[in-house]
Amino acid sequence: RRGVRLALGSAAAVVGGGVGLGCYVASSDWLSASASLFSLGGGVVRAETAPPAELARTDEDASAVSRSVDDDVGKFSWRLLGSLLLPDLHLLLAAVVASVAAALLNVQIPVGISQVVDSVMRLQGADWDQLKTVMGPALRLLGVYAAQSGVTFAYISLLGCVGENLAARLRRRLMATLLTQDVAFFDRHRSAELLSRLSGDVQDFKSAFKSAVSQGLRNATQTVGSLGYLVAMSPRLSAFFLLYIPLVVAVGLGLGSMLRALSKRAAAQQAAANAVAHEALTQMRSVKAFGMEAEELRLYEGQVEEAAALARRLALGIGLFQALSNLAVNGVVLTVLCGGGVCIGRGELTAGELTAYLVGVQTAMRSAANLSPLFGHAIKGATAGGRVFRLLDSRPCIEIDRGRPGLLTELAAPVSAGQDLVRLENVRFAYPGRPDAVVLDGVSLTVPSGCVVAVCGRSGAGKSTVTQLLTRFYDPTDGRVLLAGRDLRSYDPGWVRDRLVGLIPQEPALFCATIRENIRYGRPEATDAEVEAAARLAQAHKFIKAFRAATTRTLASGAGGQRRSETAIAIARALLKDPKLLILDEATSALDSESERLVQAALQQAMQGRTVIVIAHRLSTIESADYVVVMGNGRVLEASALAIFRV
Ligand SMILES: Nc1ncnc2c1ncn2[C@@H]1O[C@H](COP(=O)(O)OP(=O)(O)OP(=O)(O)O)[C@@H](O)[C@H]1O
Numbered sequence: 089r090r091g092v093r094l095a096l097g098s099a100a101a102v103v104g105g106g107v108g109l110g111c112y113v114a115s116s117d118w119l120s121a122s123a124s125l126f127s128l129g130g131g132v133v134r135a136e137t138a139p140p141a142e143l144a145r146t147d148e149d150a151s152a153v154s155r156s157v158d159d160d161v162g163k164f165s166w167r168l169l170g171s172l173l174l175p176d177l178h179l180l181l182a183a184v185v186a187s188v189a190a191a192l193l194n195v196q197i198p199v200g201i202s203q204v205v206d207s208v209m210r211l212q213g214a215d216w217d218q219l220k221t222v223m224g225p226a227l228r229l230l231g232v233y234a235a236q237s238g239v240t241f242a243y244i245s246l247l248g249c250v251g252e253n254l255a256a257r258l259r260r261r262l263m264a265t266l267l268t269q270d271v272a273f274f275d276r277h278r279s280a281e282l283l284s285r286l287s288g289d290v291q292d293f294k295s296a297f298k299s300a301v302s303q304g305l306r307n308a309t310q311t312v313g314s315l316g317y318l319v320a321m322s323p324r325l326s327a328f329f330l331l332y333i334p335l336v337v338a339v340g341l342g343l344g345s346m347l348r349a350l351s352k353r354a355a356a357q358q359a360a361a362n363a364v365a366h367e368a369l370t371q372m373r374s375v376k377a378f379g380m381e382a383e384e385l386r387l388y389e390g391q392v393e394e395a396a397a398l399a400r401r402l403a404l405g406i407g408l409f410q411a412l413s414n415l416a417v418n419g420v421v422l423t424v425l426c427g428g429g430v431c432i433g434r435g436e437l438t439a440g441e442l443t444a445y446l447v448g449v450q451t452a453m454r455s456a457a458n459l460s461p462l463f464g465h466a467i468k469g470a471t472a473g474g475r476v477f478r479l480l481d482s483r484p485c486i487e488i489d490r491g492r493p494g495l496l497t498e499l500a501a502p503v504s505a506g507q508d509l510v511r512l513e514n515v516r517f518a519y520p521g522r523p524d525a526v527v528l529d530g531v532s533l534t535v536p537s538g539c540v541v542a543v544c545g546r547s548g549a550g551k552s553t554v555t556q557l558l559t560r561f562y563d564p565t566d567g568r569v570l571l572a573g574r575d576l577r578s579y580d581p582g583w584v585r586d587r588l589v590g591l592i593p594q595e596p597a598l599f600c601a602t603i604r605e606n607i608r609y610g611r612p613e614a615t616d617a618e619v620e621a622a623a624r625l626a627q628a629h630k631f632i633k634a635f636r637a638a639t640t641r642t643l644a645s646g647a648g649g650q651r652r653s654e655t656a657i658a659i660a661r662a663l664l665k666d667p668k669l670l671i672l673d674e675a676t677s678a679l680d681s682e683s684e685r686l687v688q689a690a691l692q693q694a695m696q697g698r699t700v701i702v703i704a705h706r707l708s709t710i711e712s713a714d715y716v717v718v719m720g721n722g723r724v725l726e727a728s729a730l731a732i733f734r735v
Pocket of ligand 1: 545551
């Protein structure tokens with residue numbers, strides 16, 4: 089009978105494990121299921137997943153955060169996840185098989201333990217013949233342990249590789265998507281936010297994926313498998329034990345929901361304290377000017393004390409929860425021991441089977457407990473993944489699609505000196521991020537080929553905006569920008585930026601690379617001779633010689649020298665492209681007068697024989713222009729040949 093019972097127990101463990109596994113896998117909606125579970129539970133997870141600044145302080149905030157979490161979870165796509173996992177499908181399948189095997193082997197351990205204990209109990213002495221009867225079951229159990237260790241190693245390492253590949257693939261795809269977005273996209277999304285998508289969110293998504301596959305599969309299989317084993321071994325004892333569980337769960341749920349509410353209040357209070365500190369630290373000059381240091385400290389102390397009081401209550405609650413959990417677990421063990429003792433007395437169980445039963449109870453409880461944080465991880469991972477997937481869905485309005493048929497990659501017609509290279513016709517424009525603020529209100533101007541056009545006007549007049557339309561960072565809301573008589577939209581934006589326009593901005597952006605590499609940026613195929621020629625034209629060749637292998641951090645000593653060098657490199661970089669249209673956006677405005685004199689000389693040389701738009705703020709720049717355009721309030725106030733302007 090004992091052998092039959094053990095075989096039954098072992099089979100029930102496997103079947104139960106299969107059922108647990110099936111339920112886990114079949115609940116493909118587990119993400120939204122867990123979302124609803126947690127929204128019922130009081131939203132502590134929502135607070136955890138929201139960035140600290142968004143911690144809910146009011147019910148309205150809480151529902152806004154919760155809406156955004158639901159939106160993000162909604163963006164999660166199994167199809168996209170599948171496509172990311174496809175190259176590692178074989179590794180993933182092997183990891184899943186190993187993980188399930190580890191769980192099934194684990195639920196067989198009580199069977200082995202019962203055999204070892206029973207054979208030990210039957211020992212009559214310590215001679216070799218007697219010990220040999222224990223060796224068989226012990227070696228079998230050792231085999232199970234060894235096999236379980238082997239598959240555990242396999243699934244953890246395989247899944248680690250799959251997870252890392254998944255994260256790397258997701259990061260690559262996200263970065264590729266970000267780099268193809270138009271400039272308006274970066275007006276809407278701050279760089280800190282995008283970096284957090286690339287790093288933190290991908291990390292959270294990877295961790296959730298790994299725990300859902302490894303911990304989820306394994307613990308679901310183990311929980312139901314162990315319960316199957318327990319019921320098969322002793323239905324009566326199991327009924328006793330299973331009746332006890334709802335009571336424990338009810339108490340746990342009640343206490344858990346109280347703790348979640350308390351945790352939410354403590355987090356909100358801590359956020360309020362942080363807000364007070366943030367305000368004081370960022371407005372430090374005002375705090376000091378009005379002598380409010382003591383008052384700010386009093387305010388902060390009040391908020392911190394309230395947060396600490398809530399945190400202390402939370403700590404007490406968590407302690408109580410932990411103590412009650414221990415009591416409940418020990419209560420189960422004691423119940424099983426007492427009930428099991430009765431069963432042994434009646435001859436329904438052996439001592440070995442009772443020991444194994446206790447191991448099975450602990451496995452079932454531990455596995456069930458391990459399943460519960462998975463829902464939190466799943467929500468966090470799905471929210472993070474949803475945020476990343478939402479970005480992956482972004483499509484730029486101005487798309488660089490090199491080689492797309494129909495787009496011009498040369499001037500539509502040859503333009504000889506003095507003819508219009510660029511013309512703005514009644515252009516109206518508002519930035520997509522602020523559609524109500526009209527920045528250009530019917531601007532018309534002409535840039536003849538081979539001429540230098542200076543654009544001047546007050547700050548905010550829209551001068552830089554004109555250059556942003558010429559580089560096709562944005563398209564006009566109304567009106568047209570014409571290049572060689574054809575709408576700029578009929579040209580390939582990649583060609584416009586690579587070959588047509590060379591932009592020298594006010595704040596040159598240098599990358600952490602050598603000076604050569606910085607000049608070559610935008611035309612990586614340029615030869616050393618071409619780089620040096622461009623550098624010489626921009627009068628930056630002196631720096632090149634001195635810092636042939638240096639990084640940008642060691643350009644020159646002194647702020648003035650550094651700025652001068654950076655501007656010279658930006659000029660060389662723009663010239664290397666040999667652009668048809670050179671745009672100088674207040675390129676010298678941040679320089680001191682000595683540096684400006686040096687750079688201006690370089691610019692004069694660079695501008696020779698080119699079509700140039702120069703946004704000017706100094707008379708010296710305007711003097712060398714052929715035409716001057718004066719802008720104000722998004723309009724062209726005056727446009728004239730310099731000769732007329734001078735009169
Ligand atoms: N990315 C943007 N999103 C929204 N508004 C913007 C953006 N860039 C500029 N603006 C606004 O557009 C208006 C015109 O800015 P623009 O930079 O073209 O002026 P500007 O004449 O070049 O001024 P400055 O000489 O100070 O650079 C300003 O009110 C500015 O605040």
